[in-house]
Amino acid sequence: MAELFAIDDAPIDAGRLLAAVGDPAAGASVLFLGTTRNENAGRRVTRLEYEAFATMAVREMRRLARQAGRRWPLRRVAMVHRVGVVPVGEASVGIAVSAGHRAEAFEACHWLIDRLKELVPIWKKEHYRGGTVWIGAQQGGPPPPRRRARRAG
């Protein structure tokens, strides 16, 4: 099975991620899926949109996988992040890790999603009724969404 590190606008295929980490020496495969939530900071999110610096993002994913492989005795790692509009409730990111035993597979998968959120150049734009906001771009906490028009009353 070919290795899988990708930025893709298609829905994330969990089976493909698990297949990419299949290994006869693995005793555990852990799959993490991050799914888009319908609220953030008390606001109702109608849809999310992701943008990536795709070539750098894939390079960073591979670098993180190599780092994880030095910290834990892993068999294989696969990482996919979706871009474009992701409807609420669908997966925006998927990470699969296989290892000889479950402890290192769980730990490495947790570490990988935390590092991805810090380092891989991908940005989330949340759409609300009446506005949008890029997450992460603002100083401090998220500001209220920009209003296109003041609502009456």
Added chain:
Amino acid sequence: MRVRVRFFASLRELLGPGAPRAVPAGTTAGALWDAIVRATPAAGRVRVRIAVNERYVDAGHALADGDEVAFFPPVSGG
């Protein structure tokens, strides 16, 4: 020398996708960003991250001819 500037996310919406740009020899990534903010002060509200040839660098990183210099806000994938 010439470098290729790229912007992403909120900076792309503010400044466009970026373009080739002539800079003096020895320019640092941070000095190039300062010049961009002088031209468009609103860009200075972003805590900018800089990558040269797809690797994170500090503001003091000296640019070389032909470099691709990406400026973007803190990442928020996941």
